[in-house]
Amino acid sequence: MEPYRPEHFAAVRAFARKLDNFFYLKLIIRAHAEGGLPGSCWVWREDGRIVAFSATAFLNKDDAWLWGMRVDPECQCHGVATAFTRAQFKLIRAAGRTWAGLNTLDSRKPKATFRVMEKLGFELEDIQCDDIYWRRPRGVVVPRPKPLPGITGRLIRLGLKTVFYDNDGWFNCRLLPARARWLNPFGRSIDGTPVAIMPRRTDSLSGKDHDMLSINVLERPDDLRAFVPRLLALVPKRGHIVVNYPSEWAKEFRSAARAAIPKLRRNHGCWQSTWRIYGKHL
Numbered sequence: 501m502e503p504y505r506p507e508h509f510a511a512v513r514a515f516a517r518k519l520d521n522f523f524y525l526k527l528i529i530r531a532h533a534e535g536g537l538p539g540s541c542w543v544w545r546e547d548g549r550i551v552a553f554s555a556t557a558f559l560n561k562d563d564a565w566l567w568g569m570r571v572d573p574e575c576q577c578h579g580v581a582t583a584f585t586r587a588q589f590k591l592i593r594a595a596g597r598t599w600a601g602l603n604t605l606d607s608r609k610p611k612a613t614f615r616v617m618e619k620l621g622f623e624l625e626d627i628q629c630d631d632i633y634w635r636r637p638r639g640v641v642v643p644r645p646k647p648l649p650g651i652t653g654r655l656i657r658l659g660l661k662t663v664f665y666d667n668d669g670w671f672n673c674r675l676l677p678a679r680a681r682w683l684n685p686f687g688r689s690i691d692g693t694p695v696a697i698m699p700r701r702t703d704s705l706s707g708k709d710h711d712m713l714s715i716n717v718l719e720r721p722d723d724l725r726a727f728v729p730r731l732l733a734l735v736p737k738r739g740h741i742v743v744n745y746p747s748e749w750a751k752e753f754r755s756a757a758r759a760a761i762p763k764l765r766r767n768h769g770c771w772q773s774t775w776r777i778y779g780k781h782l
Contacts, residue, residue, distance in 0.1 A: 501542050501543070501544050501584060501587040501588070502540070502542065502543060502545070502553075503540055503542060503543075504540070504541035504542055504553065505545050506533075506572060508543050508550060508679065509529075509683075511543075511549075511550040511551060512525070512543065512553045512570070512638065514574035515551065515570070515571075515574075516553060516571065516589045518572075518573055521558070523716065523766075524568070525553065525568055525570060527660040527669075528541065528555050528567060528568040528669065528670065529541055529555075529758065530587070530688055532555060532557075533667040534631075535597065535668055535731065537557055537560045537668045537669075538552055538557065538558040539555060539556045539557040539564070539565075540555065540556055540591075541553070541554075541555045541568075541585075542554050542556070542584075542588065543556055543691050544580060544583075544584045544587075544688070546575060548660065551571065551574075551575040552569070552570060552571045552572065552575070552580050552581065552584050553568060553569070553574040553578060554566060554567075554569040554570070554584055554585070554588065555567050555568045555571045556585060556588050556591065556592060557668075557669065558595060558597065559671055559673045560673060560679070560682070561596070562592070562597060562598055562599060562676070563598075563599045563600075563673045563674055564592045564597040564599070564600045564601070564603040565601050565603065565671050565672075566585065566588060566600055566601070567602065567668075567669055567671075567672075568692075569581055569585070571584075573673065577612075581616060582616060582619060582620060582718040582754060583726045584723070586620070587688065588600075589780075589782060590771050592782060593782050598781060598782055599674055599765045599779055599780065599781055599782060600779070600780050600782060601624075601625070601662070601672055601673070601674075601777065601778060601779045601780075602670075602742070602777075602778055602780070603615070603670065603672065603775040603776060603777050603778070604775065604776050605632075605773065605774070605775060605776070606747065606774040606775060606776050609734075614653070614776070617777055617778045619670070621780050621781065622778035622779065622780045623778065623779055624776060624777070624778055625661040625662050625672070625777045625778060625779045626634055626660070626662050626672070626746075626776075626777040627660055627745050627746070627774065627777070628662075628664065628666060628672075628744055628746060628747060628772070628774070628775055628777060629743075629744065629745050629746070629752075629753070629772065629774050629775075630670060630743070630744050630772070630773055630774075630775055631742070631743045631745075631754070631770060631771070631772040632730075632740055632741070632742050632770060632771040632772075633732055633733075633735055633740060633741050633743065633757070633769065633770045634739070634740040634741075634769060634770070635735065635759040635761050635763075635764065635769035636731045636732055636735040637732050637733060637761050640729045640730060640732070640733040640760070641733065641754070641773065642734065642755055643690050643731075643733060643734065644692075645688035645689060645690050645695070645697060645734075646688060646689045647687065647688060647689075648687035648688050648689045648695075649684065649685070649687060650680075650684060650693050651683065651684055651687030651688075651696055652675065652677070652679060652680040652683045652684050652687075652696055653677070653680065653693075654673050654687075654694060654719070655675055655696075655718055655719075656676075656677070656776050657718075657780055658718065658719060660672065660718050661675055661676050661777075661779070662674055662777050662779070663675050663679070663683060663696065663744075664673060664697050664714060664744035665716075666698075666700065666714040666715045666742050667698075667700065667710065668695065669678040670742075670775075671748065671776050674779070678682075685694060686698050690730060690731065691726075691727060691730060692722070692725070693717065693719065693721040693722075693723075693727060693729075693766055694719050695715055695716060695717050696714075696715070696716040696718075697710070697713055697714075697715050697734075698715075698716075699712070699713050700713075700714070703748070708738070710738045710739040710740075711736035711738060711739035712739045712740050712741065712742070713734060713735070713736070713740075713742070713745070714741075714742050715731065715741055715742065715743050715744065716744045716745075717731070717743060717744070717745045718746065720742075720746075720749065724752050725732070725752075725755075725756045725759065726754055727756075728753060728756035728757050728760060729756070729759075729760035731743065732757060732760055732761065747774050750772075750774060751779075754772060757770065771781050
């Protein structure tokens with residue numbers, strides 16, 4: 501493993517373009533190289549040839565996040581991703597972090613990725629939905645969220661392990677008392693439902709300058725069909741929201757969203773996905 505340098509891009513591009521979401525890999529490089537995101541990008545060589553790419557983001561003084569793993573299709577199923585990840589564990593420990601997390605798309609059928617996570621000693625922390633919405637329902641009054649002190653302790657008491665936020669990338673850090681000073685100022689209440697609303701002005705990953713909100717809804721509202729339209733009314737005029745919530749609500753939550761916004765479907769007003777959040781204590 502060695503640090504990624506700009507001259508490596510051509511070699512990385514040669515295999516990464518054969519895989520999904522090449523644009524996201526470019527945005528990861530930009531976040532670290534130009535955006536100043538703490539952490540680094542790395543490449544892996546086999547017989548002198550670059551065959552894999554990955555990045556490590558330092559979320560806070562305790563947690564790290566592994567993202568952007570791409571392995572040349574010719575070298576997949578040969579232990580490259582496993583060896584690469586273990587090498588990243590060493591640098592994460594050396595940087596003083598005690599936990600490493602990552603996410604992978606959920607699937608009803610077991611995937612090879614899930615087995616690799618178990619092999620590496622990761623534990624499944626949460627399964628959460630991260631839904632992007634950029635259309636607002638018509639005729640719905642925009643709510644005025646009220647400050648809610650102490651949301652960190654409230655979420656911890658619910659047994660939740662991680663909290664989501666969009667800051668250069670989609671990250672989950674641990675819900676620890678040590679995060680209270682960072683998370684508590686985002687605590688809000690919408691119609692009595694506690695949420696964490698994290699605003700950003702510039703979405704540096706996409707290169708667009710617009711408003712966006714990361715919204716964690718981790719305590720179930722009394723009435724999802726009434727709550728969801730109110731939540732979607734928070735979509736900025738020039739921007740989007742990312743709503744993070746437990747996967748158990750997915751069917752009901754998304755049904756309420758479709759009822760509130762006619763013709764809502766993937767890439768037409770929304771992008772909906774479900775993720776498995778893994779973590780490993782180092």
